[in-house]
Amino acid sequence: MANGYSPTQVAIRETTKTRKNGDGTAPGDVTKPEEIRFGEVKHDLPDPETCRTVLSKMMLIRRFEERAGEMYAKAKIGGFLHLCIGEEAAIVGATQALRDGDYLISTYREHGQALARGTHPNGVMAELFGREDGCSRGRGGSMHLFDWEKRFLGGYGIVGGSLPLSAGVALACDYLETDDVILSMMGDGATNQGTFGETMNLAALWSLPVVFVIVNNQFGMGTALHRHSAVTDLSRKSEGFGVPGTRCDGMDALDVHSVVSDALAHAREQRQPQLVEAVTYRYRGHSMADPEEYRSKEEVEEWRRRDPIQAFARRLVDEGVLGQDEVEKLDAEAIEAVDESVKFADKSPFPELDSLYDDVYVFTDEVPAWWTVDERTPEVHRGEREREAGQVPHDLAEKGAAYAGVGDRQARKRRTPTDRRQEGAQQGPGEDGEAAEEVEPGTTDPATAAAGGEVGSAEPADEGGAD
Amino acid sequence: MPVMRYREALNQALREEMRADEKVFLMGEDIGVFQGAFKVTAGLLEEFGEKRVRDTPISENTIVGMGVGSAMVGLRPVVELMTINFSLLAMDQIVNHAAAIRYMFGGQVKVPMVIRMPQGAGHQLGPTHSHSFEAFYLHVPGLLVAVPSTAADAKGLLKAAIRDDNPVIFIEHETLYGQRGEVPENGGPMRFGEAAVRRQGDDVTIIGISRMAITAQKAADSLAETHEIEAEVIDPRTLRPLDLDTIRDSVKKTNRAVIVEEGWPHGGVGANLAALIQEQAFDWLDAPVERVTGADVPMPYSKPLEQAAFPHEEHVVQAALATFRDL
Ligand SMILES: Cc1ncc(C[n+]2csc(CCOP(=O)(O)OP(=O)(O)O)c2C)c(N)n1
Ligand SMILES: [Mg+2]
Numbered sequence: 001m002a003n004g005y006s007p008t009q010v011a012i013r014e015t016t017k018t019r020k021n022g023d024g025t026a027p028g029d030v031t032k033p034e035e036i037r038f039g040e041v042k043h044d045l046p047d048p049e050t051c052r053t054v055l056s057k058m059m060l061i062r063r064f065e066e067r068a069g070e071m072y073a074k075a076k077i078g079g080f081l082h083l084c085i086g087e088e089a090a091i092v093g094a095t096q097a098l099r100d101g102d103y104l105i106s107t108y109r110e111h112g113q114a115l116a117r118g119t120h121p122n123g124v125m126a127e128l129f130g131r132e133d134g135c136s137r138g139r140g141g142s143m144h145l146f147d148w149e150k151r152f153l154g155g156y157g158i159v160g161g162s163l164p165l166s167a168g169v170a171l172a173c174d175y176l177e178t179d180d181v182i183l184s185m186m187g188d189g190a191t192n193q194g195t196f197g198e199t200m201n202l203a204a205l206w207s208l209p210v211v212f213v214i215v216n217n218q219f220g221m222g223t224a225l226h227r228h229s230a231v232t233d234l235s236r237k238s239e240g241f242g243v244p245g246t247r248c249d250g251m252d253a254l255d256v257h258s259v260v261s262d263a264l265a266h267a268r269e270q271r272q273p274q275l276v277e278a279v280t281y282r283y284r285g286h287s288m289a290d291p292e293e294y295r296s297k298e299e300v301e302e303w304r305r306r307d308p309i310q311a312f313a314r315r316l317v318d319e320g321v322l323g324q325d326e327v328e329k330l331d332a333e334a335i336e337a338v339d340e341s342v343k344f345a346d347k348s349p350f351p352e353l354d355s356l357y358d359d360v361y362v363f364t365d366e367v368p369a370w371w372t373v374d375e376r377t378p379e380v381h382r383g384e385r386e387r388e389a390g391q392v393p394h395d396l397a398e399k400g401a402a403y404a405g406v407g408d409r410q411a412r413k414r415r416t417p418t419d420r421r422q423e424g425a426q427q428g429p430g431e432d433g434e435a436a437e438e439v440e441p442g443t444t445d446p447a448t449a450a451a452g453g454e455v456g457s458a459e460p461a462d463e464g465g466a467d
Numbered sequence: 468m469p470v471m472r473y474r475e476a477l478n479q480a481l482r483e484e485m486r487a488d489e490k491v492f493l494m495g496e497d498i499g500v501f502q503g504a505f506k507v508t509a510g511l512l513e514e515f516g517e518k519r520v521r522d523t524p525i526s527e528n529t530i531v532g533m534g535v536g537s538a539m540v541g542l543r544p545v546v547e548l549m550t551i552n553f554s555l556l557a558m559d560q561i562v563n564h565a566a567a568i569r570y571m572f573g574g575q576v577k578v579p580m581v582i583r584m585p586q587g588a589g590h591q592l593g594p595t596h597s598h599s600f601e602a603f604y605l606h607v608p609g610l611l612v613a614v615p616s617t618a619a620d621a622k623g624l625l626k627a628a629i630r631d632d633n634p635v636i637f638i639e640h641e642t643l644y645g646q647r648g649e650v651p652e653n654g655g656p657m658r659f660g661e662a663a664v665r666r667q668g669d670d671v672t673i674i675g676i677s678r679m680a681i682t683a684q685k686a687a688d689s690l691a692e693t694h695e696i697e698a699e700v701i702d703p704r705t706l707r708p709l710d711l712d713t714i715r716d717s718v719k720k721t722n723r724a725v726i727v728e729e730g731w732p733h734g735g736v737g738a739n740l741a742a743l744i745q746e747q748a749f750d751w752l753d754a755p756v757e758r759v760t761g762a763d764v765p766m767p768y769s770k771p772l773e774q775a776a777f778p779h780e781e782h783v784v785q786a787a788l789a790t791f792r793d794l
């Protein structure tokens with residue numbers, strides 16, 4: 001580091017001296033694998049078909065994430081990209097416990113959740129590419145995947161933001177007298193948001209069918225668990241609010257599955273919310289722009305030796321459920337599916353610029369007023385006529401003036417609000433009206449526009465943030 | 468004059484003010500060991516230690532509220548929020564407490580704190596990370612609002628913000644952190660409420676907010692080159708207090724005004740400024756005040772959509788030309 005300061009040396013040692021964890025434990029570096037008693041609970045293998053499913057889902061997620069990282073390096077993917085490599089057992093173990101009718105909700109680190117729930121890799125990759133065929137039509141990107149069909153209610157970019165939503169979904173399940181449950185996944189860092197305590201209390205108070213799963217990957221960005229949470233046994237954090245918690249081995253899909261299954265059954269049948277902490281580890285940086293100066297390579301290596309996919313595959317081979325060749329075949333299939341998703345995403349078109357204002361509102365015909373600015377006045381507004389950017393501006397201004405009659409100030413004055421309203425009603429909300437036909441669409445290549453010297457766009461990616 | 472990046476200028480301001488005043492301390496998510504999500508606080512933990520550079524949990528409302536409490540009894544906290552979208556989680560403490568406390572207790576107490584946050588689109592951070600909310604904060608009496616667009620302003624205004632006895636919302640821009648600019652050596656704090664005239668011209672006044680001050684300057688250059696229009700470009704630098712005199716005098720000279728901002732149009736900074744301009748300079752206006760704003764939508768992720776959703780140089784040129792339409 002430029003200033004020659006190693007954060008792990010100074011800061012963490014200092015913390016050790018000056019601060020005690022609230023639960024009385026000494027704040028050592030991060031949880032050591034043995035501390036969560038790896039391998040102590042050994043579950044029997046489920047039936048071969050389930051074993052195969054669990055393994056292949058974990059493999060798909062791993063391969064998908066690796067490829068997404070590569071695509072980010074190639075600038076096919078923009079913004080923030082948070083990979084879940086290392087956390088596959090927590091994700092697949094938990095989601096395999098769901099019924100089809102149950103709901104799932106997650107954070108911005110959620111590619112794995114979507115894939116595990118059955119969202120097609122094509123739709124996920126296309127979303128990362130910002131394409132129209134993405135599972136959120138390119139609007140949301142990596143942090144905001146969504147799949148209504150699979151009852152995957154989304155990834156959310158605001159830490160802790162999804163927690164109240166999940167209790168609300170549980171409220172609806174209860175209200176509508178279904179026996180569906182929602183699985184609400186969060187990071188360790190999210191347990192420090194106010195929404196955590198508030199949600200736990202209400203979920204318990206109203207006996208809602210929700211199971212919270214903390215994917216404790218031991219860091220919130222560059223801040224290790226013991227530096228952000230006074231209580232580091234996160235399974236205890238909800239207890240005072242009336243939500244019992246259980247800790248499980250997040251590197252063992254079967255342990256996660258078993259604990260989450262019990263929790264779901266309890267929430268479904270006893271109407272008591274439950275919390276599960278799955279202790280795992282994030283192998284990669286927080287996002288793609290993370291220099292990872294807050295932890296050592298050895299620590300990462302130590303956790304990689306407990307790799308949940310390798311360990312599970314080895315066990316299946318050892319116990320004769322799968323042959324080594326079958327394991328390799330499953331992995332090859334995962335790679336193939338991911339290859340296919342990249343091809344699909346590459347071919348999928350970018351959203352039409354015309355669609356910029358789609359879905360801001362659910363339009364109804366009864367409301368005769370302005371909704372968004374694009375239909376409010378005939379004037380130049382950003383977005384609405386972006387296609388024109390780059391054309392001779394004077395030309396544009398004239399065209400703009402011509403179509404709306406705004407060149408004539410008197411005429412504009414004469415256009416009363418009632419007139420505009422009627423025009424709006426004729427046009428129907430959400431349509432571009434004449435403006436769209438007046439100029440040639442698609443004359444600006446957005447990529448060129450983006451590179452066209454706007455402040456900061458020439459900055460290399462590493463100049464951006466690492467949030 | 469030394470040339471440095473915007474983020475370095477901010478870093479210098481923090482460092483200098485912390486050296487000068489023991490009461491100044493920093494709180495924020497990943498500002499210490501991680502050195503800041505945008506590296507603004509790099510090296511400060513090393514120099515000042517954990518007491519004064521405090522990594523916090525992800526608890527925006529509470530860390531801002533703790534800033535308010537500590538400021539009430541004499542500290543001078545500088546709280547960093549990772550993006551302006553996350554400041555929404557702290558809106559309660561900012562509006563109900565930071566802004567109101569002095570007034571509601573009859574002037575007995577003050578809240579000398581700074582809340583820093585970056586805003587802005589362009590890095591495809593999508594609908595929860597890339598908005599521009601200066602208008603939200605401009606709306607609130609009791610808050611000062613700074614929107615620096617150059618390295619020199621970043622440093623001078625941050626120093627002023629830290630020394631000011633009011634709560635200051637200090638809005639940085641994500642795409643400006645890497646931009647270089649000249650910063651005066653040993654420069655002191657700048658004064659709030661002094662706009663910068665970035666370019667002189669007689670034909671049209673273009674007021675650019677935050678990063679849009681730079682977009683406005685580019686547009687002004689192309690107006691001169693292509694259309695023989697000499698635009699005067701004003702960067703207000705602080706929205707509260709607002710240097711309305713400079714803006715009004717310019718509009719009286721040029722008789723035309725264009726306001727450029729990245730945020731949403733309804734209730735935006737431009738809506739407010741347009742009202743002020745027409746109140747104060749109506750008789751001098753030869754054309755309706757034009758606004759160029761971000762699109763009236765949550766910020767989309769997809770690159771072409773995102774690019775379509777915030778203003779570019781061409782839009783500013785169009786809007787400026789539109790003020791000449793009737794001639
Ligand atoms: C309200 C809010 N504050 C800050 C951030 C920036 N941020 C994004 S991820 C993150 C760390 C979250 O850690 P954790 O909850 O453990 O999840 P993980 O990233 O480890 O999966 C932070 C601080 C955010 N997205 N939302
Ligand atoms: Mg985490």
